[in-house]
Amino acid sequence: xxxxxxxxxxxxxxxxxxxxxxxxxxxxxxxxxxxxxxxxxxxxxxxxxxxxxxxxxxxxxxxxxxxxxxxxxxxxxxxxxxxxxxxxxxxxxxxxxxxxxxxxxxxxxxxxxxxxxxxxxxxxxxxxxxxxxxxxxxxxxx
Amino acid sequence: xxxxxxxxxxxxxxxxxxxxxxxxxxxxxxxxxxxxxxxxxxxxxxxxxxxxxxxxxxxxxxxxxxxxxxxxxxxxxxxxxxxxxxxxxxxxxxxxxxxxxxxxxxxxxxxxxxxxxxxxxxxxxxxxxxxxxxxxxxxxxxxxxxxxxxxxxxxxxxxxxxxxxxxxxxxxxxxxxxxxxxxxxxxxxxxxxxxxxxxxxxxxxxxxxxxxxxxxxxx
Numbered sequence: 001x002x003x004x005x006x007x008x009x010x011x012x013x014x015x016x017x018x019x020x021x022x023x024x025x026x027x028x029x030x031x032x033x034x035x036x037x038x039x040x041x042x043x044x045x046x047x048x049x050x051x052x053x054x055x056x057x058x059x060x061x062x063x064x065x066x067x068x069x070x071x072x073x074x075x076x077x078x079x080x081x082x083x084x085x086x087x088x089x090x091x092x093x094x095x096x097x098x099x100x101x102x103x104x105x106x107x108x109x110x111x112x113x114x115x116x117x118x119x120x121x122x123x124x125x126x127x128x129x130x131x132x133x134x135x136x137x138x139x140x141x142x
Numbered sequence: 143x144x145x146x147x148x149x150x151x152x153x154x155x156x157x158x159x160x161x162x163x164x165x166x167x168x169x170x171x172x173x174x175x176x177x178x179x180x181x182x183x184x185x186x187x188x189x190x191x192x193x194x195x196x197x198x199x200x201x202x203x204x205x206x207x208x209x210x211x212x213x214x215x216x217x218x219x220x221x222x223x224x225x226x227x228x229x230x231x232x233x234x235x236x237x238x239x240x241x242x243x244x245x246x247x248x249x250x251x252x253x254x255x256x257x258x259x260x261x262x263x264x265x266x267x268x269x270x271x272x273x274x275x276x277x278x279x280x281x282x283x284x285x286x287x288x289x290x291x292x293x294x295x296x297x298x299x300x301x302x303x304x305x306x307x308x309x310x311x312x313x314x315x316x317x318x319x320x321x322x323x324x325x326x327x328x329x330x331x332x333x334x335x336x337x338x339x340x341x342x343x344x345x346x347x348x349x350x351x352x353x354x355x356x357x358x359x360x361x
Contacts, residue, residue, distance in 0.1 A: 052250065076195050076220040087253050102197040106232055
């Protein structure tokens with residue numbers, strides 16, 4: 001099984017290593033060649049370039065991929081690249097990181113698998129506060 | 143008409159000025175604070191500060207009314223794509239026109255269903271080709287939605303079409319000659335029109351037939 005990871009930052013590189021460890025054939029794409037260092041001893045593919053660039057996506061093997069993760073530092077770039085991978089290369093499993101909850105929800109409705117770390121943080125933090133209250137911490141009220 | 147313009151640079155601000163002069167209602171959205179201040183000086187409440195790829199910003203600009211037209215003319219192609227998609231698919235804006243900054247991204251706009259685009263670079267390149275006759279065939283107009291294009295071909299003395307009647311030319315399927323420009327005067331082409339050296343022939347054709355048409359006319 002082949003996966004392409006667009007954006008090899010903290011998140012992209014960690015997902016790449018995880019999937020490679022589970023036996024996936026993984027190729028990463030990043031504009032910065034230094035991003036390769038984040039992958040450690042890396043046996044998978046690595047292509048330097050922009051994920052909007054057709055030649056770069058083809059060099060990364062998008063046409064043969066079963067899965068793609070898009071996690072560059074730009075929401076709009078991620079959404080556009082995600083749709084390119086879905087529509088041009090027919091990849092069923094395209095997962096896109098979108099930090100803005102509103103855009104994440106909008107594009108989820110349009111059929112993109114968006115993951116919103118901001119929304120996750122909001123839910124987790126709110127949940128943590130609720131847990132404190134039920135744990136017996138008294139609320140101070142005026 | 144109500145028109146939302148995303149991007150207050152040279153393109154956006156000039157369009158806004160013209161449209162306001164034509165009595166249209168305009169909201170011009172600009173994300174850079176320094177640029178916004180200048181725009182506010184000229185356009186007052188028609189200028190708005192914000193990132194037009196954010197849904198909340200678009201809603202403040204009245205995207206839900208919806209506008210008759212959205213122009214996505216920022217300097218960033220990804221942003222223009224997102225703004226057009228949100229307008230069309232999220233708020234049923236009847237018409238969204240996007241600026242393509244890098245002509246290599248044209249394919250992506252087509253792929254994502256943003257078919258009404260304007261690319262200054264491609265337009266300029268077309269004009270340059272027009273001035274360089276060696277290319278043989280110049281694209282004058284691309285009717286993307288109709289799947290047709292209008293081209294111009296310069297006929298030379300040694301061109302196979304020179305001296306022939308139009309009806310006797312073997313033109314490729316899906317192409318038709320429209321007019322010839324001769325000594326500065328344009329004439330509509332009839333079957334009996336004779337093509338002469340020096341003629342600038344305008345043809346309409348389906349994309350893909352350019353090479354065959356060029357071969358039929360100028361070899």
